[in-house]
Amino acid sequence: MILHDRKTLEPVAFMDGKAVTALRTGAIGGLSMKYLAKESADRVGIVGTGIQGWSHLQASIAVRGFKKVFLHNRSPEKLQTFKERIHVEYPDISVEGADVENLVETSDIIVTTTTSTSPVLPDLETEAWEGKHIVAAGSYKPAMQELPEKLLQFTKPIYVDTSTALTESGDDQGNGAPRENALFYTLEDMIEGKRE
Secondary structure (H helix, E strand, O other), X not given: OEXXXXXXXXXXXXXXXXXXXXXXXXHHHHHHXXXXXXXXXXXXXXXXXXXXXXXXXXXXXXXXXXXXXXXEOOOHHHHHHHHHHHHHHOOOOEEEEOOHHHHHHHOOEEEEOOOOOOOOOOOOOHHHHOOOEEXXXXXXXXXXXXXXXHHHHHOOOEEEOOOOHHHHOOOOEEOOEEOOOOOEEEHHHHHXXXXX
């Protein structure tokens, strides 16, 4: 990304676009954790250990001070590298790898940061999701989907960063259009306290 002086058009900053995007997306996920997750939430589970997984870990620590983290990644090597980075940068945090079912069961907040085209979370009964806060950050194209259909059908409300997510995210669409029975709010609505 290049930032130009508005009057002279002279370049004043060159920024890593991936890093800026990760910071922005992690901050939005952190805001949702702060405003929407239950007060007693003290365990976060992260599916996907790339740059977005890291920014959401940082956000969860900033807004909730988590000390227990569960991780899942399809690559054991990337999972191990992520764990080692946590141990170096956050030595007081307990971290362990988990299969995705165990991660869902033991986490209060679940973060998905993948580019998957099929759900990465298990298709569990409604009761398994009660009281859990889910931040699905990876599904940014219509062909992508991180969340199982059953979860998407009963979750109300669903918060999105902006209304454009309703046409961009595969998780927010059913058969290529915004889900008919879903109740959507934006980030602005969330901060202003608008709820169902």
